[in-house]
Amino acid sequence: MLAMDYRGPKRVRATQKPMPEIKHPEDAIVRVTRSCICGSDLHLYNGNVPDTRVGTTFGHEFVGEVVEIGAEVTKLKVGDQVLVPFNISCGRCHFCQQGLYGNCHESNPMATAVGGIYGYSHTAGGYHGGQAEYVRVPYANLNPTVIPPGMDLDDAVLLTDVVPTGYQAAEMAGIQPGNTVVVFGAGPVGIMAAKSAWLFGAGRVIVLDKEDYRLEFVRNYAPCEAYNFEKDMEDPVLFIKKQTDWMGADCVIDAVGAEAAGDVLQTITGRKLLVQAGSATAVHWAINSVKKGGVVSIVGVYGPTDNLVPIGNVLNKGLTIRGNQTAVKRHLPRLIEHVMNGVIKPKEIITHRIPLEDIADGYRIFSDKLDNCIKPVLMMPTAR
């Protein structure tokens, strides 16, 4: 089968690989019909995540058709069209029992801080991902969700990560009616976080990014106020203070993570020299621009080591910081309802459809934000 093949930082290709096999009685094999490149894939692509091995296939956002099931799979059948949450979770461990599906203790032997994630390095379990024609899906009784009749595959594939992650970002921000919510990052997750902030009752939503075309999109899609932190202001924190009667925002969401721009020191140490686990610019700004007693919600992904953040201000301002890998399964019932009712229209963020064979071009376009790219979807040879 054709699959994405990681060869080193900023080097990927499509290559023929062996078909995945059932390795566990609760496994299923899914023929992928849509797969996305996620912003967090770029951390792997850039070589920033430890234990990213050559030969691995990335991809944790995909939908497809069940073509084979293991002996103990009872809740799916061959032929089902499923959307597959990016978390691999058992449903039985202490954490899954509490709805923390992103923290499963039975899916990732390599690290205890995070559960298994498809195609997200050996730090997240060493699974091949869904940027391939076929993929092995563990714990198939729990994770894959049958796509409701009438739901567009393009909407479905964005329910595997982007929409739930933006939604959980807003949820973790603890938004109270009328609150001012600032979102750093107008990528796909930032866009969905801004959209979701309204669902939780925000009174004002402000998004900051440096790409005008993304700001223009989120301004209309969310809708919200959107500003370019490179062009519209000198200091984003000061800007937010001025916008909020010098108090700071009630809630701030970091929807950027390790690839953040905007601070030379952070960029050099976090993205070039890798002496910290990514550039922590967004979380740094978040801590400094939220009001005293406010909430910082982090869904931007960072590496497993350390970052330079003003932790002293967290103490002095009495902040609450919340973050997690999204528990997709927990949010799906509500989000499926929102999509079916037209409250959220995920597929509108898709800007590019790229054949799997041209995967390297897809990564380059998304990584360098070429051609006004917001969200690229990979089209599989077997699904065209």
Added chain:
Amino acid sequence: MQKHVIDPKSVPGWGVDADPENDPTYPMKPHRSDLEEQGYNWERPTQQPIDVEILHSNERPNVTSVFGTASPPQGLSGMIRRWAFRWSENEYNHWLPLILADRVNVVEGVIEDIAHGKFPNIWKEKGYNASWKHDRTSLILRLSAFAAVTAGLVLWMTSGDDSKGSRKKKKNKKKARYYDENEYYADDRYYDENQY
């Protein structure tokens, strides 16, 4: 799970201000359980056969019930990874060698490609076709800068060799003069001493 040495209920005032709703993880953790008190155990799923080498964190006692089987550790990078996994996730000794192993693995990947008669198409793998189409000026600038830096390095190393060589020659010449002079003076002194 550690047994409580002290029965909490025997402590005066225990729980009088408890507020079950004051849970910073709400609603991430909607289903409070008694597992924290009773001990952590659950019926583990069937164990996936461990038929490839799996390096597991030493912060857990076993391999999880399922796991990925992509790219098992091998070669020099595999040796580094095995060493890294001797350390806990709390240690730089764990993460930094893993990053080193990743870089070594890239070289191993190129060698493996060539060994299989396939020279990597770097232009294509780096997605430069897309850059050429959408961002040609920047690509040309980047490649030019890379070429300039590479050429500069080569020139510097080459001229460095020459200058080192010429410095060495000059040094030898100077040294030779010094020895000559030394010899001269030594001889001079010798003769002087002889004169005395």
